[in-house]
Amino acid sequence: MSNRLNATPNDLRAFWMPFTSNRQFKKEPRMFVSAKDMHYKTHDGRTVLDGTAGLWCVNAGHCRPLITEAICQQAGELDYAPAFQLGHPKAFELANRLVDIAPEGFNHVLYTNSGSESVDTALKVALAYHRVKGDGARSRLIGRERGYHGVNFGGISVGGIVSNRKMFGTLLSGVDHMPHTHMPDKNAFTKGEPEHGGDIATELERIVTLHDASTIAAVIVEPVAGSTGVLIPPKGYLQKLREICTKHGILLIFDEVITGYGRLGTPFAAQYFDVMPDMIVTAKGLTNGVVPMGAVFVTSEIHDAFMQGPEHMIEFFHGYTYSGNPIASAAAIATLDTYRDEGLLTRAATLAPYWENALHSLRDCPHVIDIRNIGLIGAIELAPIAGEPTKRAFSAFLKAYENGLLIRTTGDTIALSPPLIITEAQIDELVAGIRQVLESGI
Numbered sequence: 001m002s003n004r005l006n007a008t009p010n011d012l013r014a015f016w017m018p019f020t021s022n023r024q025f026k027k028e029p030r031m032f033v034s035a036k037d038m039h040y041k042t043h044d045g046r047t048v049l050d051g052t053a054g055l056w057c058v059n060a061g062h063c064r065p066l067i068t069e070a071i072c073q074q075a076g077e078l079d080y081a082p083a084f085q086l087g088h089p090k091a092f093e094l095a096n097r098l099v100d101i102a103p104e105g106f107n108h109v110l111y112t113n114s115g116s117e118s119v120d121t122a123l124k125v126a127l128a129y130h131r132v133k134g135d136g137a138r139s140r141l142i143g144r145e146r147g148y149h150g151v152n153f154g155g156i157s158v159g160g161i162v163s164n165r166k167m168f169g170t171l172l173s174g175v176d177h178m179p180h181t182h183m184p185d186k187n188a189f190t191k192g193e194p195e196h197g198g199d200i201a202t203e204l205e206r207i208v209t210l211h212d213a214s215t216i217a218a219v220i221v222e223p224v225a226g227s228t229g230v231l232i233p234p235k236g237y238l239q240k241l242r243e244i245c246t247k248h249g250i251l252l253i254f255d256e257v258i259t260g261y262g263r264l265g266t267p268f269a270a271q272y273f274d275v276m277p278d279m280i281v282t283a284k285g286l287t288n289g290v291v292p293m294g295a296v297f298v299t300s301e302i303h304d305a306f307m308q309g310p311e312h313m314i315e316f317f318h319g320y321t322y323s324g325n326p327i328a329s330a331a332a333i334a335t336l337d338t339y340r341d342e343g344l345l346t347r348a349a350t351l352a353p354y355w356e357n358a359l360h361s362l363r364d365c366p367h368v369i370d371i372r373n374i375g376l377i378g379a380i381e382l383a384p385i386a387g388e389p390t391k392r393a394f395s396a397f398l399k400a401y402e403n404g405l406l407i408r409t410t411g412d413t414i415a416l417s418p419p420l421i422i423t424e425a426q427i428d429e430l431v432a433g434i435r436q437v438l439e440s441g442i
């Protein structure tokens with residue numbers, strides 16, 4: 001017998017939605033029922049232009065035929081294979097395809113099911129790597145204020161967004177944070193990488209001096225921070241972090257969950273900034289967001305350090321039931337095919353100048369206090385309503401949705417990251433729509 005309070009099929013109460021104002025949503029639901037390329041269709045029959053690639057993941061646009069076909073075919077051929085001590089060909093094929101587009105030296109991939117799991121996997125690899133090298137005192141992890149690394153305990157410990165941390169006790173021990181790089185007083189309305197703030201990286205030296213390098217395993221940063229409102233690294237900042245990590249034998253992890261797979265016009269942000277970390281954390285665009293999957297890229301040096309001891313022994317005690325799942329692997333291979341066939345891993349580089357000019361044309365709109373952009377990422381920061389932070393941006397989100405535009409807001413910032421197939425005409429439509437929202441008295 002059903003224990004539902006109300007047995008109508010569209011009863012919304014049972015699903016406790018993630019990162020959502022549940023009570024507000026359930027009074028005025030916003031449902032997508034289908035999607036194609038750059039557009040969603042809503043439950044009330046409207047078309048919505050996707051300005052955010054879903055949640056920064058649908059890089060090739062929606063319901064792409066190669067991906068759909070690959071998933072259907074795989075589901076009928078091999079639905080599941082145990083991930084431990086057994087394999088299936090597509091997981092290996094995918095790993096080879098991935099290392100082909102990764103920067104030189106990233107020759108190995110561990111699979112996960114999400115960005116959060118990829119982050120925790122990378123942190124665990126870092127700790128274990130030092131230990132297998134006989135340097136087990138290196139147990140500290142360094143993140144950054146305002147960093148977002150998903151919602152698992154490792155990720156929220158190194159992350160720096162207060163609301164994501166404060167409810168959850170003392171988190172991982174031995175974690176410290178570098179300061180964030182956001183300097184609106186000096187860098188507002190910068191196009192691309194800001195001039196000021198590169199030297200903030202030297203704060204890492206201070207942290208190393210405080211704890212001693214011999215206790216620090218890894219530093220993790222998003223090359224471009226997304227969820228905290230799009231913070232673009234100041235010129236020279238990432239290079240400096242790399243230098244300091246190298247000098248002290250600390251591993252540098254780039255969390256590329258949003259920048260991976262073409263967002264900046266190169267396959268990965270490491271290539272865009274020409275700064276090579278020791279691990280690259282990815283998810284989202286790996287399967288075009290269609291099937292949950294993540295991948296952590298590691299160098300041969302890290303991988304090979306684990307390949308010791310008796311051959312029948314498991315080298316790294318970590319993995320998930322769904323690591324390299326056949327349907328996810330098939331979706332990811334078809335996604336890489338789509339990216340390759342349509343040049344999507346570099347298309348953002350071509351569109352970036354148009355995107356930049358279009359976004360910065362909004363500078364004169366009401367409430368706008370900063371505009372930031374890089375690759376096909378944009379942010380429009382709004383002055384908060386006095387005493388009601390986040391409300392203005394949330395009103396903008398609701399109004400945009402009613403007007404047929406999907407934008408995303410974090411704090412009082414509108415964050416934009418459209419599918420990489422967006423056209424110039426659609427960029428104009430997105431920007432004109434945002435202007436209309438900002439001028440509508442929010």
Ligand SMILES: Cc1ncc(COP(=O)(O)O)c(C=O)c1O
Pocket residue numbers: 113114115116117119148149150151222226227255256257258283284
């Ligand atoms: C930089 C970064 N890391 C990790 C994550 C977590 O990914 P997931 O939501 O797939 O766990 C996100 C999600 O937005 C992200 O932006």
